[in-house]
Amino acid sequence: MYSKLIAYCSSKKGAVQDYPFGPEPLVMKVGGKMFALLNEQGQQDEANISLKCDPVIAENLREQHKCVLPGYHLNKKHWNTVVINGSLPLADLQAMIDHSYDLVFRSLTKNERESITKNLRVQ
Template sequence: MKYEWIDEYLLKMPGVSKDLQKDWNWIRYRIGEKMFVAICLDDNDKPYYITLKPEPLEGDFWRKQYEDIIPGYYMNKTHWNSVKADGNVPDDILMDLLEKAYRIVLESLSKKRQKEILGDAI
């Protein structure tokens, strides 16, 4: 996978956990029980897509900018995008998309849960 830094980058975010959803062969990154990023693995357990949650209009914008960003792989096509794991999306763009996916899901949690995750940072 081109984006070897993703695991370390995501796990540094407050409240993020990682697991393997065996039935789907996806490595999921979650805040509480809510997924915000998944690394979809192929039959040889190699990363195939990085699926993340954008705002719908922004997701559509990025799909028009990069051929390596497609509607969510096996996900709701409005609320998820997938980035080819060996694609040509610049690292800084992907980092921004990952950060925004984190914020979208974090902000969907109750204020109490956000405070538990972020402490006094909110």
């Protein structure tokens, strides 16, 4: 499932893979801003993905799912870390990635958003 999540993150418009902290984690960015951090070997030797999230939704997800934790080494109000242990279906993880990406993409300036969209049309 880990590789499917990387592929899904990479498929987002303007998404770029980066390793600013060394070989782990893989950081997915759009417009130079992080929207996902993926660790193949997480805290409990399980892969995990950290995603930006609306604070109210973040709390709800933590209450509903044991595998959703406050963001590890991140702002716990705005980030969740999800342990990839099979307890959440791929579709739910993809919806969480979409939400994170959308939050970050919308925070970009209008020029940055248009540049990303324009570059995709040219390719």
